[in-house]
Amino acid sequence: MEPKTYVEASVELERILRSEGQLAPQRAQEVQNLAVQLPLRELIALVERCNSVRAALLLRLLPRELSIAVFDALDFAQQADLIDELGNQDVFEYFDALEPEDRVSLLDELPAEIADRLLRSLDKPDRDITGVVLGYSKGSVGRRMSPEVPDLYPEMTAGEAMARLKETAADLETIYTLPIVRKDRRLVGVVSFREVFQAKDDALLGDLMKEAVYAMANADAEETARWFLPLDILALPVVDESQRLVGLLMWDDAIDIVEEADSEDSARSGGAEALQQPYMSTPLLKLVRSRIVWLLVLALSALLTVQVLSVFEDTLAAAVVLSLFIPLLTGTGGNTGNQAATTVTRALALGDIRKNDLGSVMWRELRVGMLLGAVLGGLGFVLASVVYGLSIGLVIGSTLFLVCSMSATVGGAMPLIAKAVGADPAVFSNPFISTFCDATGLIIYFLIAKTVLGL
Amino acid sequence: MEPKTYVEASVELERILRSEGQLAPQRAQEVQNLAVQLPLRELIALVERCNSVRAALLLRLLPRELSIAVFDALDFAQQADLIDELGNQDVFEYFDALEPEDRVSLLDELPAEIADRLLRSLDKPDRDITGVVLGYSKGSVGRRMSPEVPDLYPEMTAGEAMARLKETAADLETIYTLPIVRKDRRLVGVVSFREVFQAKDDALLGDLMKEAVYAMANADAEETARWFLPLDILALPVVDESQRLVGLLMWDDAIDIVEEADSEDSARSGGAEALQQPYMSTPLLKLVRSRIVWLLVLALSALLTVQVLSVFEDTLAAAVVLSLFIPLLTGTGGNTGNQAATTVTRALALGDIRKNDLGSVMWRELRVGMLLGAVLGGLGFVLASVVYGLSIGLVIGSTLFLVCSMSATVGGAMPLIAKAVGADPAVFSNPFISTFCDATGLIIYFLIAKTVLGL
Numbered sequence: 001m002e003p004k005t006y007v008e009a010s011v012e013l014e015r016i017l018r019s020e021g022q023l024a025p026q027r028a029q030e031v032q033n034l035a036v037q038l039p040l041r042e043l044i045a046l047v048e049r050c051n052s053v054r055a056a057l058l059l060r061l062l063p064r065e066l067s068i069a070v071f072d073a074l075d076f077a078q079q080a081d082l083i084d085e086l087g088n089q090d091v092f093e094y095f096d097a098l099e100p101e102d103r104v105s106l107l108d109e110l111p112a113e114i115a116d117r118l119l120r121s122l123d124k125p126d127r128d129i130t131g132v133v134l135g136y137s138k139g140s141v142g143r144r145m146s147p148e149v150p151d152l153y154p155e156m157t158a159g160e161a162m163a164r165l166k167e168t169a170a171d172l173e174t175i176y177t178l179p180i181v182r183k184d185r186r187l188v189g190v191v192s193f194r195e196v197f198q199a200k201d202d203a204l205l206g207d208l209m210k211e212a213v214y215a216m217a218n219a220d221a222e223e224t225a226r227w228f229l230p231l232d233i234l235a236l237p238v239v240d241e242s243q244r245l246v247g248l249l250m251w252d253d254a255i256d257i258v259e260e261a262d263s264e265d266s267a268r269s270g271g272a273e274a275l276q277q278p279y280m281s282t283p284l285l286k287l288v289r290s291r292i293v294w295l296l297v298l299a300l301s302a303l304l305t306v307q308v309l310s311v312f313e314d315t316l317a318a319a320v321v322l323s324l325f326i327p328l329l330t331g332t333g334g335n336t337g338n339q340a341a342t343t344v345t346r347a348l349a350l351g352d353i354r355k356n357d358l359g360s361v362m363w364r365e366l367r368v369g370m371l372l373g374a375v376l377g378g379l380g381f382v383l384a385s386v387v388y389g390l391s392i393g394l395v396i397g398s399t400l401f402l403v404c405s406m407s408a409t410v411g412g413a414m415p416l417i418a419k420a421v422g423a424d425p426a427v428f429s430n431p432f433i434s435t436f437c438d439a440t441g442l443i444i445y446f447l448i449a450k451t452v453l454g455l
Numbered sequence: 456m457e458p459k460t461y462v463e464a465s466v467e468l469e470r471i472l473r474s475e476g477q478l479a480p481q482r483a484q485e486v487q488n489l490a491v492q493l494p495l496r497e498l499i500a501l502v503e504r505c506n507s508v509r510a511a512l513l514l515r516l517l518p519r520e521l522s523i524a525v526f527d528a529l530d531f532a533q534q535a536d537l538i539d540e541l542g543n544q545d546v547f548e549y550f551d552a553l554e555p556e557d558r559v560s561l562l563d564e565l566p567a568e569i570a571d572r573l574l575r576s577l578d579k580p581d582r583d584i585t586g587v588v589l590g591y592s593k594g595s596v597g598r599r600m601s602p603e604v605p606d607l608y609p610e611m612t613a614g615e616a617m618a619r620l621k622e623t624a625a626d627l628e629t630i631y632t633l634p635i636v637r638k639d640r641r642l643v644g645v646v647s648f649r650e651v652f653q654a655k656d657d658a659l660l661g662d663l664m665k666e667a668v669y670a671m672a673n674a675d676a677e678e679t680a681r682w683f684l685p686l687d688i689l690a691l692p693v694v695d696e697s698q699r700l701v702g703l704l705m706w707d708d709a710i711d712i713v714e715e716a717d718s719e720d721s722a723r724s725g726g727a728e729a730l731q732q733p734y735m736s737t738p739l740l741k742l743v744r745s746r747i748v749w750l751l752v753l754a755l756s757a758l759l760t761v762q763v764l765s766v767f768e769d770t771l772a773a774a775v776v777l778s779l780f781i782p783l784l785t786g787t788g789g790n791t792g793n794q795a796a797t798t799v800t801r802a803l804a805l806g807d808i809r810k811n812d813l814g815s816v817m818w819r820e821l822r823v824g825m826l827l828g829a830v831l832g833g834l835g836f837v838l839a840s841v842v843y844g845l846s847i848g849l850v851i852g853s854t855l856f857l858v859c860s861m862s863a864t865v866g867g868a869m870p871l872i873a874k875a876v877g878a879d880p881a882v883f884s885n886p887f888i889s890t891f892c893d894a895t896g897l898i899i900y901f902l903i904a905k906t907v908l909g910l
């Protein structure tokens with residue numbers, strides 16, 4: 001069991017950090033004493049919950065090695081927020097301690113001028129290796145890869161390779177996945193450290209290596225991370241157009257890439273932009289900004305429903321009872337559409353569906369929608385008939401059936417259409433589909449009502 | 456560049472697999488020739504898109520080593536579907552090749568009788584080690600850990616440790632993260648293989664090791680995976696109540712755990728259950744089943760809106776114009792609530808918010824909601840005043856303001872309340888919140904309308 005004191009220390013520390021305006025010197029000592037009792041993961045969680053002033057304060061009070069480890073584990077956006085609060089000297093040290101590819105991701109979050117100053121603070125070799133990563137475009141594999149690779153050739157023996165690695169390990173991010181290159185740096189294979197370690201000393205790397213699974217440096221980072229992670233390998237060799245080894249995509253960076261993408265998809269499925277930093281440390285106005293644009297776009301497209309309804313105002317006036325079912329019908333349409341869109345968006349993200357599957361996805365969703373509509377429509381028919389009479393029952397039942405069929409098909413198609421035109425599938429997703437289904441559903445509703453009720 | 460032929464081979468292979476009813480013998484040869492041209496990841500993707508009959512067919516046509524690698528990479532639910540289609544001998548071989556913890560996850564998806572037969576097909580040592588994992592409850596760290604751990608003690612030198620690892624590596628899932636135990640198997644520290652490799656031969660493990668970050672075997676698997684992955688370590692030692700080492704949670708299993716949880720959250724935020732297997736290979740009725748229950752629950756709760764509206768039926772009859780804004784107002788309320796709920800659910804999943812943050816989250820969301828409401832309400836007031844006159848403008852504007860404030864607060868609170876009562880935060884999420892906000896929003900709307908319009 002973890003000792004109770006560490007949980008208590010954490011609660012106490014958070015209380016101090018949250019309550020005080022200014023931190024008195026004796027409090028600083030107390031904070032320090034509490035902080036070093038916490039496991040690393042608890043410290044990281046604590047810093048993630050603080051605004052940047054408090055987080056900077058806490059980082060400064062930690063022993064240097066610990067504060068570097070905490071800083072390293074933060075989201076890039078929060079690191080960027082912290083840069084402003086920390087002294088130059090601290091910042092340079094933290095920056096220097098990051099892996100080259102993590103430095104670049106942090107630079108991407110910073111104003112050009114500060115990014116420049118940070119880059120200039122590195123010594124020449126570090127600046128050069130960071131420059132390799134900076135040379136690739138945002139969103140590419142090259143931008144997220146580790147540029148530190150070993151020099152191993154097929155003619156080397158296992159023993160020579162081990163000796164070489166022992167010398168150079170300090171300059172490498174990993175020694176566990178070993179790409180093998182020819183003299184011209186073209187990738188010819190890959191071998192795991194474990195295999196080299198277990199091989200006879202005089203075994204040739206050329207005989208031990210397997211055909212390499214690899215990625216192109218200019219390939220899409222998210223797509224690559226998605227197929228790479230399930231293969232359970234620790235690092236993926238990255239090559240340029242001439243098949244020359246330029247880096248390794250590390251498993252931990254691949255996880256970051258996937259998590260960023262999932263957070264973005266999740267936010268967009270709720271009709272907002274991703275925060276890219278922990279909720280509690282996000283300033284209030286940043287929360288508002290992440291939501292207001294989509295809310296306005298959605299509200300403006302909802303004016304469509306006002307238009308549709310005003311077209312049918314006479315029908316509504318003639319049978320006020322029809323207005324009672326408006327939220328039920330639009331809600332059900334929206335829900336059916338959302339279910340389909342969420343499923344398809346996730347499947348697209350995971351690579352389970354491809355762009356040219358539009359036809360088969362729509363055909364699947366149409367059938368699913370009809371089945372769902374049959375159940376809901378049947379139920380709606382019975383309930384509405386009992387309470388409001390047979391003709392209203394007929395209107396509600398058939399509207400539900402058609403709305404479900406239509407919404408599922410549209411909801412399933414939308415993410416694929418978005419992808420086809422180069423937009424983020426998650427953007428055209430749930431709330432947008434709700435609004436679309438609302439308007440279309442209302443038209444279906446009133447056309448059926450006019451026909452059945454003879455209005 | 457990857458040769459064009461492999462993409463062509465993939466398209467051709469999928470065409471054959473999809474089009475044919477029965478596979479003629481000469482076609483089988485063709486399938487085989489095409490399949491071996493594909494990179495492993497492409498083969499996996501292809502199998503994930505096939506129904507179980509086709510997938511089994513393809514697996515049987517692959518060289519044994521390759522088909523085992525493909526089977527290993529599939530989701531557990533799809534593996535389970537395949538068990539029925541594959542011959543006993545194939546199944547036993549695939550099952551035997553899985554890591555013990557992956558065997559257990561697959562067993563969890565199978566009927567007891569088949570699970571039993573599979574377990575009995577293992578030899579004694581494999582059955583025993585699988586039994587260790589089976590002994591922990593579902594959803595716990597123990598159920599997902601690798602039970603294979605090395606025997607390393609603080610008194611050993613680096614040289615001795617390397618020799619020991621060389622002997623035993625075949626029985627270990629990883630040699631890269633090395634937990635160190637006392638003679639009574641209590642965990643005392645951890646050292647990375649890399650540090651042992653670079654150390655002097657006579658350095659003691661006790662001096663090289665660091666304090667271990669570890670997890671309890673009965674801790675929640677998702678929570679543990681969430682804090683473990685950002686630490687960028689390859690495996691997390693797992694201990695029992697007496698601090699004795701029982702296994703290692705591997706990074707790749709932690710990724711699976713997080714991905715399963717994210718897929719579930721994503722599906723539930725869209726009001727459905729997670730499929731747990733790729734979309735294209737999911738049977739149609741399974742898609743319907745994953746959605747119908749929530750759709751019914753939501754439709755039934757939407758009857759609440761019918762009730763609310765029928766209470767105000769006289770008001771509606773007196774001013775039909777009010778009904779025009781119903782979808783706009785309920786839609787905006789739903790969207791605001793969804794934005795808040797999605798953000799908070801994601802933050803909870805990532806561990807950025809804790810259960811007892813309910814107060815601060817509601818206070819944040821109330822302020823965000825009021826700011827959003829001020830913008831939308833102001834806009835709504837102006838637009839509605841211009842088209843429908845000042846009093847309608849006043850009704851719409853103030854309703855929007857109140858609905859946004861209320862929806863954001865409720866949307867932010869719901870996931871936390873769900874968590875507090877032990878439910879999945881994502882279950883009480885978007886569609887449920889929409890329905891709740893619809894009904895409450897309508898009440899606010901008509902109360903304001905009655906007051907302002909004097910109905």
